[in-house]
Amino acid sequence: MRPVLTFFFDALKPESLKYMPFLDSFPYKRRMRSELGHSVTCHPSMYSGVHPNKHLQWFVWKYDPGNTPFRWARVFKYLGFVDNVGSRYFLHKYTRQYRPNNTSWFGVPLLVNVPLRYWPYFNVVEDRAWDEPGYLKTYPTVFDILRSHSVQFEIVGMTKGAGSEFNQIGNHRFAKIRPWTYFFLGSIDGYSHKYGQDAPETIDRMRRLDQLVESKYRAYEQLVPEFDVFVFSDHGHIPAPKRVDIHAVFQQHGVKLSRFIHLIESNYARFWFRNDRERAIVERVLSGMHEGLILQDEHFHRYHLEMPDNRYGDLVFYLDAPYLFSKTIWGFSRGQKSMHGYLPDHPASDGLFLSQRPLVAGEHAELVDILPTLLASLGLPIPGYADGQVLWEKAEALNG
Ligand SMILES: [Zn+2]
Structure with missing residues (x-):
């Protein structure tokens, strides 16, 4: 088992590495092929090693009248209730109080431009956070698998409302090294939506995050003599x-x-x-x-x-x-200003995968490769149902 250090960037394009000298210094680089969908599609593929046709998560909302959180809204089919954006905000707030225990990334979002009479047809797909036990109903996530093998891991930066990467990751200290340390950097996506990924505001942010990642890497390197490190993102960004x-x-x-x-x-x-x-x-x-x-x-x-x-x-x-x-x-x-979720065939839809360990031949990595690659480093068996592959060159030499 080799300890693994991982940095995830939401929405970082390979072309943006020119603003990130530390990341750009990684010798092994691949473009990352994304899924056709948004984060609710990509994250399960990353964490389960299977594509959406197996993990069954494609959109934030699904048609599911039997389990909708909006059962109460059925009356609007019969009442001449004033249905406008204001009343939707009010009634949505009411629903959140009524179902407050959804810990997923999106919770139960407001359906802004959807008539109230249709709300009771829909339910959220995610009912908990990615790293919580049983996140997916069909396959275990990498977090579930590590827990089942009693392999400890640490996630830093994924806590909603706990501040930016500079707070969450910047203030993190390596007290005890766990087999897997996962740093989650989410802000490039928001900056890209707001300004575009090529805008000065986003470039400045990327430069600072590159320095933050380098400082974490250097601190880790002092404590762990031999480890695997990889950096990846889930998709790119396309001006819209x-x-x-x-x-x-x-x-x-x-x-x-x-x-x-x-x-x-x-x-x-x-x-x-x-x-x-x-x-x-x-x-x-x-x-x-x-x-x-x-x-x-x-x-x-x-x-x-x-x-x-x-x-x-x-x-x-x-x-x-x-x-x-x-x-x-x-x-x-x-x-x-900018969006993702377009066809993975667009080169600008690509994310990236970076490592300091040689990789198998190929131009693209895929999101489903993350789980097998991580498990291979940790010396854990790779599930036969996984759609992805181990990205390390000569992976079998380290598996035994
Ligand atoms: Zn986004």
Whole structure:
């Protein structure tokens, strides 16, 4: 077993290494192929070693009327309640008090531009934090696996509301070295959304984080003679200056979007149909939207997104870069200069993987490679169901 030191950066592009001299000094580099989705898709792939068609997490919300936190909102189907953004904020606050024990990253978010009468169809996919036992219902996470082998680990920087990396990681002291130390650096994503990853504000942040990581690395190096270190990110960032108002598109076809059970996210529009006529209308409207496409079986297969049922939609429309929907479940996409969650085939969707230990041949690493690679360093067996591979060259020599 070799102790492992890992730094995770949310949304760091390989091209940004030019601003990060310490990270750029790592001799072994790969581009990281992302999943087609956002963090709720990427993190489970990283932590379970399997693609979304196995871990079954693709979006923050799924169709799940039986377990919705909004059961109380069913009355709005029958009452002429004033349904506007103000009342939605109020009722959402009420729901959070009613279900306060969701420890997941997003909790139970407000469905901003979704009519109240549709809220009771939906449930959040994540009901706890990534590192909590039983995060995924279908596969153990790397945290579950380490716990089951009594291998200790330490996570620094993932605590919501505990301050920036400079507080959480900067103030961390290595008291006792655990087999795995995981530093989580989340702010580059937020900076990139707000300013763009190539903006001076973000570049300044990256320079400072590079110094922070170097200081942690140097402190660790003093204490541990031999270890594996790797750095990775989950996806890149793509400038998204253009907007599509899908409500207006439906209006132009003489239909109201609100007629259909739907969720509009940054660059996805998902629909659930009560009958074939609804499907025909929606397909007719969307087929005229050339900024994106309706995902077909070939896409689900290519991106490992085949699902056992319609929880993520009877129809999923994908909006390509540089577009974003303007009225979404999250708000109005104002102040979003840049986005991710576009096709992994876009080079700008790539994250990165860096190490000081030689890597197997290949141009890309994948998010599902993280779990096998970490387990190989720790000398733990790699589960046969894992979709990823060990990235270390001659991994078998260290497994025995
Ligand atoms: Zn993001």
